[in-house]
Amino acid sequence: GAVVSQHPSWVICKSGTSVKIECRSLDFQATTMFWYRQFPKQSLMLMATSNEGSKATYEQGVEKDKFLINHASLTLSTLTVTSAHPEDSSFYICSAAGALNTGELFFGEGSRLTVL
Amino acid sequence: AQRVTQPEKLLSVFKGAPVELKCNYSYSGSPELFWYVQYSRQRLQLLLRHISRESIKGFTADLNKGETSFHLKKPFAQEEDSAMYYCALSKPGFNKFYFGSGTKLNVKP
Numbered sequence: 001g002a003v004v005s006q007h008p009s010w011v012i013c014k015s016g017t018s019v020k021i022e023c024r025s026l027d028f029q030a031t032t033m034f035w036y037r038q039f040p041k042q043s044l045m046l047m048a049t050s051n052e053g054s055k056a057t058y059e060q061g062v063e064k065d066k067f068l069i070n071h072a073s074l075t076l077s078t079l080t081v082t083s084a085h086p087e088d089s090s091f092y093i094c095s096a097a098g099a100l101n102t103g104e105l106f107f108g109e110g111s112r113l114t115v116l
Numbered sequence: 117a118q119r120v121t122q123p124e125k126l127l128s129v130f131k132g133a134p135v136e137l138k139c140n141y142s143y144s145g146s147p148e149l150f151w152y153v154q155y156s157r158q159r160l161q162l163l164l165r166h167i168s169r170e171s172i173k174g175f176t177a178d179l180n181k182g183e184t185s186f187h188l189k190k191p192f193a194q195e196e197d198s199a200m201y202y203c204a205l206s207k208p209g210f211n212k213f214y215f216g217s218g219t220k221l222n223v224k225p
Contacts, residue, residue, distance in 0.1 A: 032210075032211065034212075034213060036215075041125070042217055043120075043202075043215050044202070046212065046215075093160070095160075097210060103165055104162045105160075105213060109159050
């Protein structure tokens with residue numbers, strides 16, 4: 001099946017620094033990628049939808065200047081948490097929809113961000 | 117606004133017992149509904165989608181538009197069914213997906 005890889009799996013950073021998380025589709029071209037944030041014991045919250053070559057569409061309440069999303073190719077999307085603060089600590093998960101757009105999402109393994 | 121509600125955080129049943137994981141949704145249009153599953157130490161993966169009307173691993177789910185529900189059912193639970201289950205809604209065109217808070221299913225021997 002289709003594989004989506006996220007890197008890093010976990011990262012610890014100091015407050016005020018920026019962190020980049022990569023999401024790659026390894027064996028298929030992902031026309032659309034989705035970024036989710038998951039708080040402990042809570043649901044996956046959709047942050048933004050990114051399409052290759054265009055600006056990401058952010059959900060209401062998500063700061064686009066805080067969470068920079070770039071989808072420069074059909075196999076790579078990146079999420080950069082800028083000037084991170086402890087409240088940004090969370091589990092970030094990316095998912096990708098294949099070119100066939102069957103409605104199935106392929107998920108990365110997630111990235112645990114801890115901001116000190 | 118769209119919303120997916122899974123009222124049960126945890127559901128424990130004995131092996132061989134029937135199981136039903138509840139999912140209700142609110143959406144003004146005609147949504148596509150899915151169930152995703154996450155087994156221990158694995159990533160989320162698709163279990164089934166309502167448009168396929170399929171049975172996967174003995175699980176079925178029927179979309180009830182009148183009750184705006186998409187409950188997941190299995191007549192005889194197995195221990196390997198223990199996992200986290202998420203109900204998800206997509207707008208037509210699959211350009212956005214929204215997830216419920218998840219239900220942890222624990223099947224006891």
